[in-house]
Amino acid sequence: MTAVPQPTAALLDGTALARELTARTAESAAELRRRTGTAPCLATVLVGADPASVTYVRMKQNSCAKAGIESRHVALPAEISTAGLVDAVTALSEDPAVHGILLQHPVGAHIDERAAFEAIAPGKDVDGVTTASFAAMSFGLPGFVSCTPGGIMRLLDAYDVELSGRHAVVVGRSPILGKPAGMLLLARDATVTYCHSRTADLRAHLREADLVVAAVGRPRFIRGEDLKPGVVVVDAGYNEGNVGDVDFDSAAARASLITPVPGGVGPMTIAVLLEQTVEAAWRQLVS
Numbered sequence: 001m002t003a004v005p006q007p008t009a010a011l012l013d014g015t016a017l018a019r020e021l022t023a024r025t026a027e028s029a030a031e032l033r034r035r036t037g038t039a040p041c042l043a044t045v046l047v048g049a050d051p052a053s054v055t056y057v058r059m060k061q062n063s064c065a066k067a068g069i070e071s072r073h074v075a076l077p078a079e080i081s082t083a084g085l086v087d088a089v090t091a092l093s094e095d096p097a098v099h100g101i102l103l104q105h106p107v108g109a110h111i112d113e114r115a116a117f118e119a120i121a122p123g124k125d126v127d128g129v130t131t132a133s134f135a136a137m138s139f140g141l142p143g144f145v146s147c148t149p150g151g152i153m154r155l156l157d158a159y160d161v162e163l164s165g166r167h168a169v170v171v172g173r174s175p176i177l178g179k180p181a182g183m184l185l186l187a188r189d190a191t192v193t194y195c196h197s198r199t200a201d202l203r204a205h206l207r208e209a210d211l212v213v214a215a216v217g218r219p220r221f222i223r224g225e226d227l228k229p230g231v232v233v234v235d236a237g238y239n240e241g242n243v244g245d246v247d248f249d250s251a252a253a254r255a256s257l258i259t260p261v262p263g264g265v266g267p268m269t270i271a272v273l274l275e276q277t278v279e280a281a282w283r284q285l286v287s
């Protein structure tokens with residue numbers, strides 16, 4: 001008889017956890033509104049009209065509405081200059097009616113995205129994209145975390161995944177996902193290896209991992225045969241066709257715990273964004 005790989009892994013259910021977290025966020029938003037007469041407000045900034053980005057921004061606005069958070073959308077032409085985008089973000093940073101700012105990545109290759117992110121006031125950086133937020137997070141100081149890595153940590157904690165002393169392999173080092181994910185795991189005493197496009201032998205690193213965070217942007221790039229039995233797999237990838245960076249079926253046959261796509265990291269990202277928006281509004285309105 002040929003052995004057919006059986007799914008052995010339990011699911012890290014991001015949909016359910018995000019629902020719980022957002023229910024608490026909605027209560028907090030309602031309480032703030034009772035106390036101050038003002039609802040929290042998230043400004044979303046989108047450059048151009050890439051269909052995937054339009055969809056993500058709409059999802060974030062819908063989630064805001066359900067949680068009692070107002071959203072203000074700023075749509076900018078794809079051709080806008082860095083200076084034009086910085087001006088638009090600076091205006092939101094200075095507007096007391098706006099409590100949080102999300103500048104949707106990517107903004108187009110001709111724009112200095114870092115300069116635009118840095119125009120977000122630290123107290124309104126609810127997406128955790130500024131260098132100030134990254135530094136605070138890395139030093140364990142108060143501030144807003146990058147939403148996707150923050151959501152990943154909440155998910156791991158909800159399932160009591162042991163991190164101390166474990167070998168975490170993060171595949172990807174982007175400023176809003178891979179790099180901060182590794183820093184948060186390091187802060188929890190994991191031994192962290194970052195892999196990226198120049199990594200010499202990715203598969204050898206993966207085979208040693210107790211925890212894998214996939215943040216590559218390549219559909220089904222990581223497969224079960226690359227993984228150690230019992231590994232915990234977090235798939236942050238979200239590619240065309242709602243496909244993750246991990247080949248789910250083969251990975252689930254090796255892993256002890258795995259995030260589905262959809263229904264894993266994605267909903268947690270939005271839940272953390274909403275939570276941080278309400279937190280920012282409390283600080284600005286009640287201080």
Ligand SMILES: NC(=O)C1=CN([C@@H]2O[C@H](COP(=O)(O)OP(=O)(O)OC[C@H]3O[C@@H](n4cnc5c(N)ncnc54)[C@H](OP(=O)(O)O)[C@@H]3O)[C@@H](O)[C@H]2O)C=CC1
Pocket residue numbers: 148171172173174175176177178195196197198199202215216217218236237238239245265266269270
């Ligand atoms: N669910 C969610 O909330 C979110 C999901 N995403 C998804 O996560 C994925 C990654 O997004 P993002 O971090 O923004 O993507 P980026 O394209 O900014 O980064 C991709 C990273 O993967 C690395 N990489 C590329 N090819 C390889 C390879 N062959 N081997 C090893 N590493 C490689 C790159 O290395 P190098 O640095 O050397 O170029 C880079 O660090 C995407 O699918 C995206 O859609 C993103 C944000 C939020």
Ligand SMILES: Nc1nc(=O)c2c([nH]1)NC[C@@H]1CN(c3ccc(C(=O)N[C@@H](CCC(=O)O)C(=O)O)cc3)C=[N+]21
Pocket residue numbers: 056059102103104105106127129147148176238242261262263264265266267268269270
């Ligand atoms: N500054 C910035 N911050 C971001 O956080 C950011 C960004 N730019 N650019 C694009 C990526 C992408 N992203 C997703 C968020 C939620 C889901 C999500 O909720 N997905 C659902 C499925 C939704 C559906 O397709 O129906 C799921 O995985 O279950 C997906 C992707 C945030 N991003």
